[in-house]
Amino acid sequence: MTTPDEMYDEANALKDQGDLEGAVGKLEEILKTDPNHVLTHAALGVHLQKLGRLDESIEHAIKVTELEPSDSFSFTQLSVIYQRCGKIPEAEEAMDRAREIQGGAH
Numbered sequence: 001m002t003t004p005d006e007m008y009d010e011a012n013a014l015k016d017q018g019d020l021e022g023a024v025g026k027l028e029e030i031l032k033t034d035p036n037h038v039l040t041h042a043a044l045g046v047h048l049q050k051l052g053r054l055d056e057s058i059e060h061a062i063k064v065t066e067l068e069p070s071d072s073f074s075f076t077q078l079s080v081i082y083q084r085c086g087k088i089p090e091a092e093e094a095m096d097r098a099r100e101i102q103g104g105a106h
Contacts (some may be wrong), residue, residue, distance in 0.1 A: 002032040011043065020047055038067045042074075045081050047069040065094075072101040 001062050002010075011026035023048035030040045043062035048054075061078040068074045075098035 004030045004037045004040070008037070008039055008043070011040075015043075015047065020051060021048060024051065036067055038064060041067065042077060045077060049081050049084055057081055058087075065097075070101060072098040074098075075101065093100060 007026055007030045011023045012027060012029070014020075015023040024044065027040045027044050027047070030037050030069070041060045041063045045057050045064060048060065050056035058078075058081060061081045063080055065071075065074045075094045079091045079098065080096035082088070082094055
């Protein structure tokens with residue numbers, strides 16, 4: 001049986017070949033067996049935004065912050081996705097949270 005990390009590598013290969021839809025499909029398969037695979041949620045946040053599936057993109061980016069609440073990069077990525085989706089107040093709030101974490105405030 002293929003592990004989630006191996007499937008993630010397969011999804012990256014599809015993305016690198018220009019098959020973003022295929023990569024998303026492979027990533028979605030991972031979540032069926034490992035619904036908390038952080039790298040998968042992070043990648044889906046980016047890829048779905050690029051495909052114009054904005055609400056789904058935001059959901060996955062939020063999930064990353066729930067799984068990694070002490071990781072400032074998770075909130076930075078959420079901020080970027082919000083910004084690209086036109087949700088500026090939410091982007092600013094996520095960036096503020098990233099800065100709080102970087103500054104040591106919890």
